[in-house]
Amino acid sequence: MYQKPGWIDWEMWDAVIRLKGITVDRPKFSAHPFFPEIIYPIDYGFVNETQSVDGEEQDVFVGSVQNGLVAAVFTSDRRKGDQECKLLFNCSPVEVYLVNGFINFTPELMSGRLLLRRELKELW
Numbered sequence: 528m529y530q531k532p533g534w535i536d537w538e539m540w541d542a543v544i545r546l547k548g549i550t551v552d553r554p555k556f557s558a559h560p561f562f563p564e565i566i567y568p569i570d571y572g573f574v575n576e577t578q579s580v581d582g583e584e585q586d587v588f589v590g591s592v593q594n595g596l597v598a599a600v601f602t603s604d605r606r607k608g609d610q611e612c613k614l615l616f617n618c619s620p621v622e623v624y625l626v627n628g629f630i631n632f633t634p635e636l637m638s639g640r641l642l643l644r645r646e647l648k649e650l651w
Contacts, residue, residue, distance in 0.1 A: 535599050537644050540574075540585075540614060544596065547575040549587055549616065568625040569618070581609055588626045590618030597650060598623055600630050602639040613639070620650045 551572035559565035569591070573584035590597075598615040615626055623641070630639035 535612070535614075535642060535644075537596055541596050543577060544574055544587075544616060547577065549573070549589060550575055550584075551589055568629050569622050574614070579611055581607070581611055586611065586613040588613060588615045588618065588622070590616065590622040592617055592619045592622075594618070594650060596644060598626075598641055598643045600626065600639040600641050602630055602637055604637045606636055620647055623647065623650070 549572055551570045553559070553567050553571040555567060555570050557567055559567070570589040572587055572589060574587055575584065577585040579585045594617055596614060596616050597618050600613045600615065601610065602613060603610050613626075613630075615623060618626065623643075627639070627641050630637060
């Protein structure tokens with residue numbers, strides 16, 4: 528059973544992203560390396576020189592606007608049997624919807640709960 532979304536230190540992650548940068552290793556419309564039927568709706572990668580709960584770098588979806596860190600999705604991956612947090616950086620409202628739909632497209636495999644930094648209407 529999935530827990531409700533946690534808490535994010537938005538200012539800390541803003542600073543880490545500014546300092547370390549982001550690497551996009553799965554560009555928009557690319558296929559997942561192990562599940563080619565999964566296509567990324569926006570750029571996806573990681574925050575350099577960080578570590579997430581799965582031992583890998585912190586995952587991040589990267590959008591097309593310049594508005595900073597706007598949200599996080601707390602995921603439950605039933606294939607891997609883990610829960611993670613994925614950040615949403617520079618995402619428009621449409622991209623936030625795309626990521627939320629992407630994560631929750633096949634809930635028997637993965638689901639997520641969105642945590643917005645501010646009300647979505649502020650991004651419009």
